[in-house]
Amino acid sequence: MRVASDLAKCQGYGNCVAIDERHFDLDDDGLVVVREEHVTQEERDTADEAIRSCPVAAIWLEDVR
Amino acid sequence: MTIDQSLPSQRVSDLIDITAGEISREIFVDEAIHKQELENLFPRAWLFVGHASQVPNPGDYFSSWMGSDPVLLTRDDRGEIYVLLNSCRHRGMKVCRYDEGNTMQFTCPYHAWSYSIDGSLVDVPGDLHGVPHLKSAYQGQLEKAKWGLVRCPRVHNYKGLVFATWDEQAPDFLDYVGDFHWWLDNLADAFDGTEGGTEVFHGVLKWRIKSNWKFVSENFLGDTYHGASTHASVEAVGIGPGGKGKRRHGERQNQGGFSKGRMKTSFRLGHGASDNLDYELPYPEFAEPELTEYFEHAWNKRAEKLRAEGRPLGGRGPATMFPNMSFAAGFPRSILVAHPISPTETEVWRWFLVDKDAPDFVREWLRQYYMRYGGPAGMTEQDDMENWDYATNASRGVVARRYPYNYQQGLDREQPSELDRAVHSDHAIAGEVNARAFYRRWAEYVDNLSQQELTERAQVDERIDRIKERQAKSAAELEGQA
Numbered sequence: 099m100r101v102a103s104d105l106a107k108c109q110g111y112g113n114c115v116a117i118d119e120r121h122f123d124l125d126d127d128g129l130v131v132v133r134e135e136h137v138t139q140e141e142r143d144t145a146d147e148a149i150r151s152c153p154v155a156a157i158w159l160e161d162v163r
Numbered sequence: 164m165t166i167d168q169s170l171p172s173q174r175v176s177d178l179i180d181i182t183a184g185e186i187s188r189e190i191f192v193d194e195a196i197h198k199q200e201l202e203n204l205f206p207r208a209w210l211f212v213g214h215a216s217q218v219p220n221p222g223d224y225f226s227s228w229m230g231s232d233p234v235l236l237t238r239d240d241r242g243e244i245y246v247l248l249n250s251c252r253h254r255g256m257k258v259c260r261y262d263e264g265n266t267m268q269f270t271c272p273y274h275a276w277s278y279s280i281d282g283s284l285v286d287v288p289g290d291l292h293g294v295p296h297l298k299s300a301y302q303g304q305l306e307k308a309k310w311g312l313v314r315c316p317r318v319h320n321y322k323g324l325v326f327a328t329w330d331e332q333a334p335d336f337l338d339y340v341g342d343f344h345w346w347l348d349n350l351a352d353a354f355d356g357t358e359g360g361t362e363v364f365h366g367v368l369k370w371r372i373k374s375n376w377k378f379v380s381e382n383f384l385g386d387t388y389h390g391a392s393t394h395a396s397v398e399a400v401g402i403g404p405g406g407k408g409k410r411r412h413g414e415r416q417n418q419g420g421f422s423k424g425r426m427k428t429s430f431r432l433g434h435g436a437s438d439n440l441d442y443e444l445p446y447p448e449f450a451e452p453e454l455t456e457y458f459e460h461a462w463n464k465r466a467e468k469l470r471a472e473g474r475p476l477g478g479r480g481p482a483t484m485f486p487n488m489s490f491a492a493g494f495p496r497s498i499l500v501a502h503p504i505s506p507t508e509t510e511v512w513r514w515f516l517v518d519k520d521a522p523d524f525v526r527e528w529l530r531q532y533y534m535r536y537g538g539p540a541g542m543t544e545q546d547d548m549e550n551w552d553y554a555t556n557a558s559r560g561v562v563a564r565r566y567p568y569n570y571q572q573g574l575d576r577e578q579p580s581e582l583d584r585a586v587h588s589d590h591a592i593a594g595e596v597n598a599r600a601f602y603r604r605w606a607e608y609v610d611n612l613s614q615q616e617l618t619e620r621a622q623v624d625e626r627i628d629r630i631k632e633r634q635a636k637s638a639a640e641l642e643g644q645a
Contacts, residue, residue, distance in 0.1 A: 109275055111293035112303070128296045151284050153270050153277035153293050 107156035118148035176606040184571030197506035205230025211488035216362035246315035322351035322359035343434040349492040356465030368538035374551035379501035383489030385597030404447035413447025426587035431624040433485030433604030435597030584624040
């Protein structure tokens with residue numbers, strides 16, 4: 099799986115970063131930056147929690163094609 | 164009686180003379196008293212918020228009101244019920260503007276502060292979960308735990324009926340209700356006596372009337388006196404289960420042998436009912452035989468269950484739980500909350516209950532009966548609203564306000580009761596003992612007696628002592644004659 103994001107939706111809550119620093123960060127405008135796209139099986143639970151914590155659903159997981 | 168009219172600094176108890184049976188009209192129209200009610204009564208009493216069946220699944224919510232405050236009844240991911248103030252902690256915006264729905268978060272439309280009811284993401288459901296630009300707006304320093312939605316500290320789920328109070332010092336719900344709980348049981352239990360076997364049927368009817376909220380509470384509290392005049396046209400049409408020529412609630416007490424005699428029941432705690440537990444009124448005879456058969460079966464099953472428990476079968480209301488939750492536990496089976504808007508405006512909400520396992524033909528029959536009976540378009544409700552509106556309008560005048568209302572029915576004619584701190588009326592139709600007790604309790608709250616004082620005052624019901632004195636006196640008189 100890999101992480102995807104939509105900057106038009108992001109409002110810089112930063113919840114994702116607080117939960118999963120490996121995959122998410124904030125840029126200078128305070129909006130989400132995907133640091134690492136790839137999510138391993140071991141990292142899946144943490145990434146899911148970060149995604150669930152986003153109030154505006156600006157991040158999600160998708161299959162690697 | 165002379166009622167002191169020098170408002171607003173006086174105590175409202177000065178406007179209530181229950182010994183003489185006179186109550187000032189001011190309590191139904193005055194702005195200052197209305198404000199005192201909002202401040203001193205509604206945040207300190209137990210109020211009906213909604214039914215658990217309205218929020219069956221995690222993330223379900225139902226928007227309600229507690230006095231002057233909008234609240235959300237929610238269910239979290241662990242199945243727990245919460246009551247949250249529906250107002251953002253940042254600028255007070257109503258965080259949820261829908262009547263009901265499902266979501267794990269409430270994101271404020273104004274600045275997008277977001278609150279979660281997912282217990283796996285926040286410490287307690289309702290906590291502040293995120294604010295936009297936490298990093299730049301608050302340097303990441305905002306103490307989220309301090310800025311969650313205000314949580315109602317006391318919530319009690321009574322067989323699906325959800326009550327709440329803002330006051331940490333308020334008595335436990337069961338102490339607040341006392342023996343009046345038998346009426347709540349009959350409301351919450353299924354027609355066949357299955358405990359808590361009811362659910363809300365098809366949403367909630369909501370409408371506004373130009374009248375004080377207490378008119379509504381008092382009407383259901385035990386005013387059976389208005390039925391014959393107010394609801395004459397409804398009876399003429401025959402909107403009840405039996406159709407034309409039968410009563411609107413399906414009563415058949417005049418058909419003989421069913422009733423042990425009806426009396427009203429009045430509690431020192433302010434609650435009241437139009438009937439008593441020994442008044443055993445079987446379910447109606449319907450125009451449709453399959454409905455008669457269904458309800459006869461339910462009645463027999465309930466009778467068997469309750470008799471085995473040593474419980475009488477009566478106690479169907481109409482009734483009012485102090486201060487503003489009214490209901491009837493029979494035909495119709497419905498809850499009615501009178502939300503105070505202003506001294507002369509009230510928003511009335513009606514919930515209708517149905518047995519969880521009721522078959523479709525019963526649901527459909529009840530749906531039609533409930534619609535023609537209650538709500539803004541219901542015929543019985545329209546009769547009542549007409550009275551309350553016109554009574555309010557004709558009571559607010561300068562001269563009208565000089566003259567108190569009369570509450571003298573059955574003064575010093577109360578009858579003893581088996582129930583704790585309760586008395587009965589001596590007549591099924593006449594008798595304003597319930598209203599007198601209601602307004603006394605009302606004044607104790609509105610005059611802002613402490614919770615401890617409120618509890619202490621209600622420890623004794625001096626009406627019972629007066630009944631005993633009266634009985635002793637008449638016994639002595641009889642002896643004197645002999």
